[in-house]
Amino acid sequence: MKDTLIFDVRNIKDWDFNEYEVEIPPSRIQLEIDDVEFIDQVCGSVHLLRHGDNDVYVKADVSTEIEMQCGKCLEMFTNNIAATFEVQFTPDSNPEEEHSEEIDEGERYYDGETFDISEDTRRALVIQIPVWPLCSQMCEGLCQNCGTNLNDEICSCEGTEDAEGNVSDVSSPFADLSQMIETAKLENQNKSSNSKERFSKNGSS
Numbered sequence: 001m002k003d004t005l006i007f008d009v010r011n012i013k014d015w016d017f018n019e020y021e022v023e024i025p026p027s028r029i030q031l032e033i034d035d036v037e038f039i040d041q042v043c044g045s046v047h048l049l050r051h052g053d054n055d056v057y058v059k060a061d062v063s064t065e066i067e068m069q070c071g072k073c074l075e076m077f078t079n080n081i082a083a084t085f086e087v088q089f090t091p092d093s094n095p096e097e098e099h100s101e102e103i104d105e106g107e108r109y110y111d112g113e114t115f116d117i118s119e120d121t122r123r124a125l126v127i128q129i130p131v132w133p134l135c136s137q138m139c140e141g142l143c144q145n146c147g148t149n150l151n152d153e154i155c156s157c158e159g160t161e162d163a164e165g166n167v168s169d170v171s172s173p174f175a176d177l178s179q180m181i182e183t184a185k186l187e188n189q190n191k192s193s194n195s196k197e198r199f200s201k202n203g204s205s
């Protein structure tokens, strides 16, 4: 079991194939993200094949366990994330030059002796973290009225039914007429409250 993602190619013969089991503390490969708790080691297997002029083909399967907050019910939940990636390392004939643009292509340079796949592992796992985390596809979320977690119990709020009723009015062919009635009702209410006001003013003077 290896606890680092730095590999020494000098141990591998040409056209030789090696497999390593790895177990890495997340902090060692800078797996630190807001609102995401890495609660397990990064585990996996890394396959190396040395071929050609000291080229090394790397294929890695990695996974870990994270804890995050559900976007609907706000409960914390755990989630397993896993990734597979491939990289090809080629000895660097020109170490003075910058090759940073090669990183995304899966083609990398190394010094011919050791190489490090920490950053590849970190990136591969980070893109697996859900942007809109849900504890379950079936999560019912919270009641918008009383805040009850609807996964645990059903509340007796009626507000949500009213809201749905209004929405269906908009799609009704009589939406305009319905709106006129609502407006007329409001006007009547205003009139009666105005008259009450006048009455109370008269009463007090």
Ligand SMILES: [Zn+2]
Pocket (backbone or CB within 6 Å): 070, 071, 072, 073, 074, 075, 134, 135, 136, 139, 140, 141
């Ligand atoms: Zn949820």
Ligand SMILES: [Zn+2]
Pocket (backbone or CB within 6 Å): 143, 144, 145, 146, 147, 148, 155, 156, 157
């Ligand atoms: Zn409720």
